[in-house]
Amino acid sequence: MEPKIQITEIHVAKIARELQLTEKQVQAAYLLLEEGATVPFIARYRKEATGGLDEVNIISIRDRLEQLDTLDKRRATVLKSLEEQGNLTDELKKKVLSADTLAILEDIYLPYKPKRRTRGMMARERGLEPLAAKIFEQGDIDPQAEAAAFVDSDKGVETIEDALAGARDIIAEWINEDAAIRDALRELFAKKAVIHSKVAKNKEDEGAKYRDYFDWEEPVAKAPSHRVLAIRRGAAEGCLIFRVFPDEEKTIDILERHFIKGDNPAAQEVRLAVKDSYKRLLSTSMETETRLESKNRADGEAIRVFAQNVRNLLLTSPLGQKRVLAIDPGLRTGCKVVCLDPQGKLLHNDTIFPLQPRNRTKESEETLRKLVEGFNIEAIAIGNGTGGRETEAFCRGIDFGRTVAVVMVSESGASVYSASEVAREEFPDYDLTVRGGVSIGRRLMDPLSELVKIDPKAIGVGQYQHDVDQKALKKALDDVVASCVNAVGVEVNTASKQLLRYVSGLSEKLAGNIISYRDENGAFSSRAQLMKVPGMGAKTFEQAAGFLRIRGAESFLDASAVHPESYPVVEAMARDLGCTVSDLMTSAELREKIILKNYVSDTIGIPTLTDIMSELAKPGRDPREQFELFAFTEGISQISDLEKGMKLPGIVTNVTEFGAFVDIGVHQDGLVHISALADKFVRNPHDVVKVNQKVSVTVMDVDIKRNRISLSMRSNPMERHAENSKDISPEQKKLAGKPARREAGGKGNPSGNPFADALKGWKTK
Numbered sequence: 001m002e003p004k005i006q007i008t009e010i011h012v013a014k015i016a017r018e019l020q021l022t023e024k025q026v027q028a029a030y031l032l033l034e035e036g037a038t039v040p041f042i043a044r045y046r047k048e049a050t051g052g053l054d055e056v057n058i059i060s061i062r063d064r065l066e067q068l069d070t071l072d073k074r075r076a077t078v079l080k081s082l083e084e085q086g087n088l089t090d091e092l093k094k095k096v097l098s099a100d101t102l103a104i105l106e107d108i109y110l111p112y113k114p115k116r117r118t119r120g121m122m123a124r125e126r127g128l129e130p131l132a133a134k135i136f137e138q139g140d141i142d143p144q145a146e147a148a149a150f151v152d153s154d155k156g157v158e159t160i161e162d163a164l165a166g167a168r169d170i171i172a173e174w175i176n177e178d179a180a181i182r183d184a185l186r187e188l189f190a191k192k193a194v195i196h197s198k199v200a201k202n203k204e205d206e207g208a209k210y211r212d213y214f215d216w217e218e219p220v221a222k223a224p225s226h227r228v229l230a231i232r233r234g235a236a237e238g239c240l241i242f243r244v245f246p247d248e249e250k251t252i253d254i255l256e257r258h259f260i261k262g263d264n265p266a267a268q269e270v271r272l273a274v275k276d277s278y279k280r281l282l283s284t285s286m287e288t289e290t291r292l293e294s295k296n297r298a299d300g301e302a303i304r305v306f307a308q309n310v311r312n313l314l315l316t317s318p319l320g321q322k323r324v325l326a327i328d329p330g331l332r333t334g335c336k337v338v339c340l341d342p343q344g345k346l347l348h349n350d351t352i353f354p355l356q357p358r359n360r361t362k363e364s365e366e367t368l369r370k371l372v373e374g375f376n377i378e379a380i381a382i383g384n385g386t387g388g389r390e391t392e393a394f395c396r397g398i399d400f401g402r403t404v405a406v407v408m409v410s411e412s413g414a415s416v417y418s419a420s421e422v423a424r425e426e427f428p429d430y431d432l433t434v435r436g437g438v439s440i441g442r443r444l445m446d447p448l449s450e451l452v453k454i455d456p457k458a459i460g461v462g463q464y465q466h467d468v469d470q471k472a473l474k475k476a477l478d479d480v481v482a483s484c485v486n487a488v489g490v491e492v493n494t495a496s497k498q499l500l501r502y503v504s505g506l507s508e509k510l511a512g513n514i515i516s517y518r519d520e521n522g523a524f525s526s527r528a529q530l531m532k533v534p535g536m537g538a539k540t541f542e543q544a545a546g547f548l549r550i551r552g553a554e555s556f557l558d559a560s561a562v563h564p565e566s567y568p569v570v571e572a573m574a575r576d577l578g579c580t581v582s583d584l585m586t587s588a589e590l591r592e593k594i595i596l597k598n599y600v601s602d603t604i605g606i607p608t609l610t611d612i613m614s615e616l617a618k619p620g621r622d623p624r625e626q627f628e629l630f631a632f633t634e635g636i637s638q639i640s641d642l643e644k645g646m647k648l649p650g651i652v653t654n655v656t657e658f659g660a661f662v663d664i665g666v667h668q669d670g671l672v673h674i675s676a677l678a679d680k681f682v683r684n685p686h687d688v689v690k691v692n693q694k695v696s697v698t699v700m701d702v703d704i705k706r707n708r709i710s711l712s713m714r715s716n717p718m719e720r721h722a723e724n725s726k727d728i729s730p731e732q733k734k735l736a737g738k739p740a741r742r743e744a745g746g747k748g749n750p751s752g753n754p755f756a757d758a759l760k761g762w763k764t765k
Contacts, residue, residue, distance in 0.1 A: 007065065014100075015064050025051045029061045038504040039479065040486035041543050045563050047607035055483055071102055078109045087112050095179075103186060103289065107179040120173035123166030126155045131163060132170035135269050138261040143167075143269050168269060172277035176285070181258060185282060188246055188254070189290040193220045197231045197242035207239025220244055220290060224657050225298035225305075229464040232295065236467075244290050245283060252278050299468040301657070305686070306462030306473070307480045309655055312690040313461055314484040316447040317627040319407075322378040325371055326441025327395070328414075328433055329387035331355055337368070338437040339375045343494055344445055346427065347375060349434045354394045355387050365398050372400050379405040381444040383414065383436070389637035389665055396634075405629055407444055408665070410653070412460035413451070414439045422453050422498060448488055448624075452481060453498045461654050461691050486547045487623055489561060492530070493523040493550065505543025510535045524550050527558045549620050556582050560619035562612055569599050570612060585616050630694050632665030639666045639704055646699040650711070652689050660689045662697055662711055670709030672697060677713050689713075 007030050016023045028049045032042050039062070043055045050058070078096055082088040092108070099105035106113075123132070131150050135143055147163035157163050175181065199207060199214040207214075213231050220228075234240035255274050260267050321342035328336040335355070339348040350371065352364035371377065382392050388408060395406050417423050418435040427435050442450040456477040457465045465473060485502040492500075492514065500511035510533070517533045518524065527545050530536055546563035553559055557567055573594050574581045584590055596609045615621075633648050635641065642664075650662040653669050660677065661669040672695075677688045689695065698717040701710035 007068075011065070011068050014068070015061060018064065019057065019060055021053070021057065021061075022051065025053055025057075026061055029053055029058050030065060033058075033062055033065075036539060036543070038482070038543055040482060040547065041504045044486070044561075044611075045546055045565075045608070047611075048603075048605040052607055055479075059479055071100075071105065074102060075099065075105060078105060081114075082109070082112055085112060104179070104183060107177075107182045110179075110182075111177040118173065119166075119169040123169045126157050126166055127152070128157070128163060128166040129170055132167040132174075135164075135167050135266045136171050136174065138264065138266045138270055140264060141266050143265050164269060168273040168276060171270060171273035172281060175255070175259060175274060175277040176281040181255065182282070182286075184254075184258075185251070185286050186289060188251065189220075189244075189286045190293065191221055192246040193244050193287075193290050194218065194246065195220050195223055195228070195231065195242060195244050195294075197234070197240050200239055200241050203239045207234060207237070210234040210239050213240055213242075220294050223294065223298075225301035226463055226657055228294050228298035229302060229467050232298075233464070233467055244287050244294065248278075248283075251283075255282075296469075299472060302462070302464050302468050303473050303476045305655065305657060306456075306465060307476045308686055309461035309691045310456045310459065310477060311480050311484060312655075313459060313692055314448050314451055314481065315488075315624050316692045317625045318446045318448070318622075319379060319405075319444045319627050320446075322445060323376055324379050324381055324441045324445055325368070325375070325377045326381040326383075326409075326437045326444070327352075327391055328383050328411075328437040328440055329355070329385055329391040330433070331357065331387050333433070334358065335364075335387070335391055336433040336437045337371065338434060338441060339371055339377065340438065340441045340445070342445075344438075344442045344449075346430075346434075346438055349430070349437065355390050361394070364394070368395065368398060369400060372404060377404060379407060379444065381407055381409045381441045383411040383440045384408045384663070385411045386667070389632065389667070392632075393634070393637065406631075407629065408632065409440050409444050410460075411436075411440060413454040413458040414443075416458040417450075417454050420453070448484060449496065449499050452485065452502060453496070456481065463654075463656055489547055489549045489620060489622075491549045491551060493518065503544050503547050505540045510540065524553075526550060526554050527564055551620070556585055556619065560585075560615045561621075562615050562619075566604065566608065566612055569601075569604055569609070570616070572599065585619055588617065591616060628694070636665055637667075639668050639702065639707065639709065642666065642699050642702045642709065644699055644701065648697055648699065650695055650697050652691055652693045652695060655685050655689055655691060657685070660685055662695060664697065664699075664709070664711070666709075668707055668709060670697070670699070670711040672711045672713050676700070676711070676717065679715050 007027075012023045012026050012030070015021070016026045019026075028046075028051070029042065032046055032049065037046065039055050039058045042050060042058050043053065047053075053061075075096060079088065079093065082092065082096070095108050096105065099108055123129070128150055131146060134141060134146055143164060144160055147160045147167070150163040151157050151160060157166065195216070195218050197213045197216045199210070204214070210230070213227075213234055216231070218227065231240060231242050235242050252275055255278055256271060259274050260271055323342055324340045326338050326340065328338075330336065334351040334353045337350045337352055338346060341347055348371065350367060352367050353360040354364040372380075380395050382388055382395065388411075392406060392408055414436045415432070417439045418432040423435040423439075427438065439450055439453075451459065457473070482502045482504070485499060486504050490499055490503050497508070497511045497515050500506055500514055501508045503511070506514075513534050513536070514530070524530065527548060527550060530545065530548065531538075531541055542565070546561055549560075550558040555567070557564075557570060562570060570581055570584070574584050576598075577584070577590055577593060579587075579590055591613060594613070596606060596613070599609055600606065630649065630651065632650075636646075636648065648664045650664040650670075652660050653663045654661040657674075659671050659673040661671055663669050672689075674682050674685055677685060682688050695713055697711040697713055699709065700712050700717055702708075
């Protein structure tokens, strides 16, 4: 098969150097990717080939290869254009071939790039290029006298000043098109440029949420992604105006030192051209590039944080296959109740009214008792939207005659699922509230299986997801979802099409074919049977089989993460010990007798054999943590119930660059600022907390009027770590504890306040 990306030895060496890997590892990963292998498959089942590269390494290689391929395609286009123009010299070709970034390549091409008529072009048409060349040499000449010879009214050069102005226009373009100076200025802007933002005219009230940026300055190199994106959003909404540039005088001084050769009349003309070139051409071009680069960098960081939050949410501990009663709380229309079997199948739905204004408490209690008893319910899942805490208190107050776990479950994105095509396909005869209730219950049983049905952007654990590059965001989130699904593994006989489509090698169509085959022929009894599914070829089976589980299969290995290609080596181990594969999986004593080096071959090495032994010890082990019950503090259900100094349990709902948002059960998330996350200095909040983590917090401040809660996770909440809190102005300290807000129109979806972070280290003017 022809490779999609042409890789060269230079590419391999470059990527290996950048990622601190060996060239052999990069080459191996490239070949596997080009053969159609997926990232999870390569990381899990091709460790010998890649030298043990993990998913992060492989994704980095893949993405860098794509970038270099884009560069090569642009390089080919540039070379073709130069050749067609008749401008392609050996020296120019060498420069084009050696350009290692798109920016440098475009700089080289700029003088030859077809463009609209410019002032310099018009000056050349009037015959002024020889004059420009003489002046640019800055010899001992009289520019006025030289220009007099070029005055020609027929060519539109009426005066000596017209001639000199045209010559300066040409020189200004030469300066602008100087590849070396553009590269130097690009670096200067990257290191020294400052973001300046101010409020747009008459937008003080409309843009109040951007008040922190009404008069703001900050070096672009140090600006964190959330501030860059907040300013850009404010500008996109017409509330802010922002520019990015270094000190103008110092920058022009650098240009003059590069281009001015002396102190004579010709040099003075060049000095004027330098200033014009910078103000009219270079500054605009460099600012555009710098703004784009800062946006790309901010996007990358925001996407990284979002992806990490999504990963932690998807890998939330599952309750497991239990009989669950789920409640979608509602005030006016009542609470929708659904009963699910251990596989998540809808058995019954009803509506109760335990809350105001209808408040049929006794009737609702009796309904729940009957449902819990009739369906042998083991746990009650309650959505955390409006009325959630009141519904939780109501359920906890009922005596069911036995222990029934009551758990609050995040509703983020549940309304999106309820109205989706997936939900309509699953439950065509039920309304949105029933579908939402089912989703809440299934989220408790298996968060991963349910959340894959929802666009990750609707889950509510990111910042600025609508502002960042959507293509890059989708790619990153797809990688995360696929990574989580394949890390956990998928039970073929119960999985939904939405879950199956994320399995390594499977397309949405093939996932549907698996479901159809299962419906028509009954449960799969072996992995080998998957080959009978229409569209399942040998290559696809190779990619997918190890991540698919079939519990109760004919072969015990079919329920494990051991790949079918490795079954022979496991069977050889059992044969050598005179036992069965089942014996190997149940007896640690037998496994200890296995000498791994005896089974090393050309295709299987110690890394794969070690993985096989781990899998035999715990076949199909779920990497997610064990489920633990959690309950908010009783009697604390409204922000008005909070007092300073209270110590409360909470659940992390979102992690940002400047801290973490925590749900403490009052319908309003509080913010633990980065300086209050731990007793030690914290550089990255993800090093300390993760989404859905259970934490203990202290209430530091409550602003009921503005609906804001400030929290701390420090053992001594009144202390701040010096390195986290230095250089924070009084105004910034007020901002440091602003909490998340609920998304408008959502049902309790936490959304980090993007404009109220701790503005560490920089002050408004």
